Amino acid sequence: MKLYYSPGSCALGIHVLLEEIGKPYQLQKIDLQKQEQYAPDFIKINPKSKVPTLERDDGSVLTEFPAIATWLARNNPDKALLPSEAEAEVRAFEAMDYVVATMHMQGFSRMFRPVNFAPSESDHDKVKARGREIFDKGLALMNKALEGKDYVAGKFSVADAALFYVEFWAAGRMKMELPKNCAAHYERMKSRPAVKRALEQEGLAAAA
Numbered sequence: 001m002k003l004y005y006s007p008g009s010c011a012l013g014i015h016v017l018l019e020e021i022g023k024p025y026q027l028q029k030i031d032l033q034k035q036e037q038y039a040p041d042f043i044k045i046n047p048k049s050k051v052p053t054l055e056r057d058d059g060s061v062l063t064e065f066p067a068i069a070t071w072l073a074r075n076n077p078d079k080a081l082l083p084s085e086a087e088a089e090v091r092a093f094e095a096m097d098y099v100v101a102t103m104h105m106q107g108f109s110r111m112f113r114p115v116n117f118a119p120s121e122s123d124h125d126k127v128k129a130r131g132r133e134i135f136d137k138g139l140a141l142m143n144k145a146l147e148g149k150d151y152v153a154g155k156f157s158v159a160d161a162a163l164f165y166v167e168f169w170a171a172g173r174m175k176m177e178l179p180k181n182c183a184a185h186y187e188r189m190k191s192r193p194a195v196k197r198a199l200e201q202e203g204l205a206a207a208a
């Protein structure tokens, strides 16, 4: 397998899952700052120009965080990256989808890519403020979901890898104070050997 990633991007969550699984894989850096996602060679691999992109052993390519995470979980059942019990499993999907589709794509993207939401620069402050509201609400809801639990669905699952990358963006990149349960979850995640390795490999150990 080969993971196309950019350091500190949402691909960090998939990187964590690959480290949790422990099977051999390669990392291929796509530098988003240098716009390498639009390079013709990468567009041939993923015409969406996004990371994470996972090239599988048969050469086929998988995109979209929830799809990649679910495929990795289903193909490595011994790692229990998805709960076997139905209620816990749907809670893991519910949280993973919310983190990726709402906190990241609706919240964080408004804060850091306001031009994608409003062409006129005079609107960007309002777009960023709305993004921050969505992101903060997401953290508050995930904080509630974590009440009395170590991990989102009880035991470690794909949902925690998703929550981890937005916690990293909040605490590591934006230096925000995380709500209590998210702060404890972020620390718990950072203490996992797989997470330590992924952070180290992306050069983020000091920032996290």
Ligand SMILES: N[C@@H](CCC(=O)N[C@@H](CS)C(=O)NCC(=O)O)C(=O)O
Pocket: 009, 010, 011, 032, 037, 049, 050, 051, 052, 063, 064, 065, 066, 100
């Ligand atoms: N819906 C996609 C979102 C992926 C995404 O937005 N990735 C960002 C990095 S965090 C990216 O590749 N951005 C490059 C760009 O939009 O030009 C997923 O679930 O994987």
